[in-house]
Amino acid sequence: MTLRSPLLCLLLGTAMIAPTTQAAPSAQPAQATTYGDQKTVYQNNGAPVNQPVYFTMLLHSLRNQITAVGKDHVKIVVVNFGAGVDLLIQAQTDRALASQIDMLKADGVQFAVCANTMKGRHLRREQLYGVAEQDIVPSAVAEITHLQSIGFAYIHL
Structure with a gap:
């Protein structure tokens, strides 16, 4: 609809149409509008100091990416090697870590x-x-390289 001037309405004998507020666009989740589909490989070879903080940061980063992109629009592989395997050792006895x-x-x-x-x-x-x-790969570096060669973005925190 268009807004008409009062003079034009008087001359044409039509009613003035008040401006209407447009409905806000429906809230689209960020993954539907901001990001396309993603494939990411994260390198986890631990941290030289303060591994618990590093592992917490890693898991939060994974969760943040899934939240931003949407679980149906992201494929994530975490390749664990060296001290990074301690994440999975610690999760054997740490229920909060295992739950994450x-x-x-x-x-x-x-x-x-x-x-x-x-x-x-x-x-x-x-x-x-x-x-x-099926989670065991022959070589972490070869796995990361392979995933990059088929289009995975590489992340090392």
Whole structure:
């Protein structure tokens, strides 16, 4: 509808139409309008100091990306090696940490583990929280490189 001037309305004998407030656009989630589909590989080789803080930051970053993009629009793989495997060792006894990992997995995050690290540290799969046989990759660096070659963005916090 258009707004008409009072003089034009008088001459044409039509009513004046008051401006209407336009309805606010429906709130679209950020993932539908701001970001396209994403594929991300996170390198987790731990932190030289204060690993609990680093692991908390890593898990929060994963959650923030899922929240911003939407779980149906993001594919995330966390490649764990070296001291980063301690995340999955600690989750064996830390229920809060395990719960965060479980929620991320429920949203599609994959936690890959380096077989070289497991061998070098004499770790068995059963010592790592939530790790299935298919989660073990031969080499963390080769896995990260492969994922980058097929379009995954690389993140190392």
